[in-house]
Amino acid sequence: MDSTYQKGKKGKKKNLSESKKDRVSAYLYIAPFFIIFGVIGLYPALFSFYLAFQKWNGLGEMSFVGLNNFKIVLEDPLFWKSLYNTIVIGLIGTAPQIVIGIILAILLNVAFLRFRSFFRVTIFMPYITSMVAVALIFSVIFSDHQSSLANYVLGLFGADPVSWGTSEWGTKIAISIMVFWRWVGYNTIIYLAGIQSIPNDVYEAATIDGASKFQQVIHITLPLLKPFILLTVFFSTVGALQLFSEPTVFLGASAFTRDEAMTVVMYLYRDAFKLQSFGTASATAIILLVVIIIFAAINTYLTSGIGKKRRRG
């Protein structure tokens, strides 16, 4: 795999053969990625597009059905329900993260703070817990029982108990809360890295000009943090639309039979591996890709718009 350099050769000839050998080495060194990507990344992705136009149960012959799979999926109320669920959970689960994450990051960066690393570690800790573990812990906190912790807390405020595992809004709120809980610390750390990259003299200059701390946050921190906010908005949007593990584990045995919290990826998974309808599942994968691209573009665009207005104003 490595080329041996021969000392005897001199001048231009040496350089030529050397750069040729370098080229061979370089291609060899990047080859593993491209080979693996071709086999298990690109080929399956492209094959999904082919499969989306076939009717196939995974065993027999495939038959070309044109756009029929897309028609079946787009006419299925359950698909629209799953898309609606995904968007609702995504919105409640991730949008507050951005606001709270920024606040936490700003607070974690204030000069007088003691126990800084304690706060940082505890706020980040949920992220290292696996999604499955989080879903199981929250399935106990948010169980249907009258005596579940969530229902007890609701009771303290005089509210009626909620069927967290089976009701339309109960499931969505419980899942959104666990998504929020696991990811807010992660976003905080990203914002904190962003805030720390802002040079101190910008703030010093603003303080001399008489800007209050709050004004500094609005006019310095937020605009300079914008690339980091864009990044997290992008990742949160893409991640939220691919939600699978949390609802699947949270709902346990009823994950693929009830529709209150079925997400698009769960719908896809159910079509493929529970109903052996691989053509429609592939069509769903492609529809989801389009949805992801649209939402990521819209959200990123909206976020960058907010920053611009703020800077002008």
Add this chain to the structure above:
Amino acid sequence: MNKAAKKRKPSMGKVFVYLFLTLASALSLFPFYWMFVMATQTSSAYNSIPPTITPGNLLVENFQKVLLQIDFFGALWTSFLLCTIVTLVVLFISSLAGFAFAKFHFPAKNFLFITILLTMIIPPQLGLIPQYFLIAKAGLLDTLSGVMILFFLNPLGIFLMRQYVSDSVPDELIEAAKLDGCSNFKIYRSIVLPIILPAFATLGIIVFTAVWGEFLWQFTILRDPENYTIQVALASLSNTFNVDFGMILSGVFWATVPLIIIFLLFNRLFISSIAEGSVK
């Protein structure tokens, strides 16, 4: 007057800062504590009102019930093996490719590099079904090899390694080694590798954590309980209608504790790695 106002303001602000952060920390920690409480209580403790919030004495008993349900240590070992192999392979592939992108000139270099970055935005579920059949056709369904091959793809790793190699390995060092007659692979092995070891820690943590927690692919490929990773095994605990919360959270507790200990020991490295991996 201005001075007095300034003096009062920070103390108000301080109270708010500490209050907010303490609340956030408490809410972050509480589910962990609750997990421990439930893992040590009887199932009936769960039905008491108000809820039990102090630990019981069934730490071991509940775990014994877990062991009756799943092959806990087997699954833990499977996950450990999976993550270790994937991490080592990804480190090797990424550093080699990162070295090539950082220090060599070759046709289509930028195009290939951008292609690698673009592969990052392919959503994992797009190819899920063909990937499943590919693994099935190769006879790797329900095997660890079938699971790990997908994780070998790590465009982020190549990106991080390219950055690190071009920032920290001086060109002169490579030139000198070439004049001494070192082969390119020897340069990688004896010059580049030792310099980029710190970056291995960063990338290693990112990869290990991601593979450890991944669920969809492992859940799709592994069907036989004998081959379960810890995530799939834990998920199977709640997959019945007759649930024993103490038992379930005991499983989660014992699977999470090692992770928390490792995290607390290396928290600085963990946090900076994760931040670096996403910010760069």
